[in-house]
Amino acid sequence: MPNVVVVGTQWGDEGKGKVVDFLSPQVDAVVRFQGGNNAGHTLVVDGDTLVLHLLPSGVLRAGCTCVIGNGVVVDPRVLLEELAALRARGREMGPGDVVLDPHAHVIMPWHLALDRLREAALGDRRIGTTCRGIGPCYEDKVARRGIIVADLLDPVRLRDRIASTLPWKNREIVEWFGGDPLSAERIEADFLALGERIAAYVRDATAVLHAVQRRGGSILFEGAQGTFLDVDHGTYPHVTSSNTVAGAACAGSGVGPTAIDEVVGIAKAYTTRVGAGVMPSQISGALGEQLQERGGEFGATTGRPRRCGWFDAPLVRHAARINGLTRLALTKVDVLSGFAEIPVVVAYEGVDSDEFPASLTDVRPVFEVLPGWDEDLTAARSLADLPPTCRRYVARIEELVGVPIELVSVGADRDATIRTGDLFTG
Numbered sequence: 168m169p170n171v172v173v174v175g176t177q178w179g180d181e182g183k184g185k186v187v188d189f190l191s192p193q194v195d196a197v198v199r200f201q202g203g204n205n206a207g208h209t210l211v212v213d214g215d216t217l218v219l220h221l222l223p224s225g226v227l228r229a230g231c232t233c234v235i236g237n238g239v240v241v242d243p244r245v246l247l248e249e250l251a252a253l254r255a256r257g258r259e260m261g262p263g264d265v266v267l268d269p270h271a272h273v274i275m276p277w278h279l280a281l282d283r284l285r286e287a288a289l290g291d292r293r294i295g296t297t298c299r300g301i302g303p304c305y306e307d308k309v310a311r312r313g314i315i316v317a318d319l320l321d322p323v324r325l326r327d328r329i330a331s332t333l334p335w336k337n338r339e340i341v342e343w344f345g346g347d348p349l350s351a352e353r354i355e356a357d358f359l360a361l362g363e364r365i366a367a368y369v370r371d372a373t374a375v376l377h378a379v380q381r382r383g384g385s386i387l388f389e390g391a392q393g394t395f396l397d398v399d400h401g402t403y404p405h406v407t408s409s410n411t412v413a414g415a416a417c418a419g420s421g422v423g424p425t426a427i428d429e430v431v432g433i434a435k436a437y438t439t440r441v442g443a444g445v446m447p448s449q450i451s452g453a454l455g456e457q458l459q460e461r462g463g464e465f466g467a468t469t470g471r472p473r474r475c476g477w478f479d480a481p482l483v484r485h486a487a488r489i490n491g492l493t494r495l496a497l498t499k500v501d502v503l504s505g506f507a508e509i510p511v512v513v514a515y516e517g518v519d520s521d522e523f524p525a526s527l528t529d530v531r532p533v534f535e536v537l538p539g540w541d542e543d544l545t546a547a548r549s550l551a552d553l554p555p556t557c558r559r560y561v562a563r564i565e566e567l568v569g570v571p572i573e574l575v576s577v578g579a580d581r582d583a584t585i586r587t588g589d590l591f592t593g
Contacts, residue, residue, distance in 0.1 A: 169428035170386045171590070172413040175393030176486035178402075178440040179411075180466070180473060181433040182498035182576055187224035187389045189574070189584055190431075195384035196232040196376060197225030200419030201409040202391030203240040203274060203304070205297040216579075217256070221246050223389050226253060226260060232379075233260070234372045237270035238409065238419020240304040241316060243361040267365060268372035268421075269317035273358070276349050277336035278303040284344040296442070297466075305408035307332075316369055319362030329355055373421030380426060388416040388427075394486040402527055405444030413490040429590065431573060432492040434483050436500045436564070439473040441466045445527045448476030448512045462502040477534070479512040480567035485523040487570045494573035494590055497561060501577045506539040509560060513567060537563060545578040549585055553577075 171190070175181040191197055204220035217227070221241060225231040235241060246267070250260055278300030285303075286296050296302055307313040312332055318325045333351050340346040379386055390411055395401045397411040409415065413430045417423060437458060440446045450458060455475045458464070464473035486492070503509055516531040518524055540554040547553050550561070553575075565572045573588035 172388040174390040176432040179393035184224040191225035197223035198234040236420035237268040242274040262367040274300040302408040438476040496574040498576040501544040510534040
């Protein structure tokens with residue numbers, strides 16, 4: 168069975184959680200390799216909704232090891248809250264089920280404080296961060312002054328790391344932003360206690376994943392956010408603070424690139440974006456609000472409304488190139504039922520189709536209008552069950568992106584999925 172990376176091809180919120188949950192029965196481990204609890208992956212099983220922020224979306228599948236890799240930034244409280252929520256649902260996740268890599272960086276109280284204070288100070292120029300401390304934590308990681316999970320298990324080292332870092336952070340909090348200083352003693356006590364509670368889950372994730380490989384098992388690498396929130400390849404500066412593309416799966420989990428067999432890109436049948444930043448296909452006015460309501464386009468982490476637009480083929484085609492996509496999963500096709508006509512962005516005016524502009528600010532989209540459909544798609548389980556105009560829409564997207572479509576999602580529930588390819592069938 169192949170090792171597969173699953174990534175978003177737009178600005179996140181494409182439905183990666185559902186696809187990972189759908190594919191996870193075929194694998195031995197699911198790995199989160201970047202991001203933090205700024206990402207929200209929503210699973211719907213038999214009408215019951217579960218939103219995950221740190222744990223991989225394989226948590227509902229027995230026998231699937233869930234790994235939080237070294238590339239993730241972790242808020243220990245959020246991790247413990249998610250484990251408690253699963254326990255309340257009858258899903259007990261013990262140390263054999265969840266692995267937390269000791270090299271993952273920890274979101275500290277100063278990261279949360281600075282994220283909120285900096286964003287507020289930017290006013291109209293704000294980035295649109297979730298204020299979960301993700302960016303400041305990655306800053307400290309790159310600056311070599313971060314605190315890692317292993318530090319929480321070593322009282323002497325934790326005290327030293329806090330003592331060497333907090334005075335600088337308090338100076339910024341108090342002198343630059345007028346905030347309240349943080350207490351080193353309280354932070355030390357809190358995080359030592361958190362370290363004790365998560366200690367059983369802390370193991371070398373690289374060793375766990377290589378053991379899966381040695382015995383011929385399969386690994387699913389679950390990305391967070393989307394390609395155009397990537398700190399290098401996204402619509403900078405309105406991006407996240409990590410690499411969201413498929414190439415980050417190796418660095419963020421400790422496996423080599425030769426271990427990756429397939430890369431599946433997840434694309435919504437239209438386009439959405441939460442937070443600030445340009446979006447060429449955005450629909451303004453009542454039509455955009457109608458699509459937003461139909462699709463339930465509100466952030467799983469923050470509840471913020473997502474801006475909606477038509478499918479942007481040049482955007483997803485570029486994502487296919489930089490991720491090395493081998494397959495595509497098309498989600499939320501059911502949301503488009505009821506539109507008489509469905510525009511699709513097929514090009515950017517004056518831009519070579521083999522290139523992608525460094526900035527989308529002045530891009531003028533070129534639309535092709537396809538006929539819509541009225542039928543409810545949620546009971547469809549094969550392409551033949553879809554209306555002819557819907558099949559035409561799916562085929563046109565496949566043609567424009569240049570990647571074969573593996574899955575078509577026609578509803579929020581796990582079973583509302585059409586398998587069109589052969590991934591995981593051999």
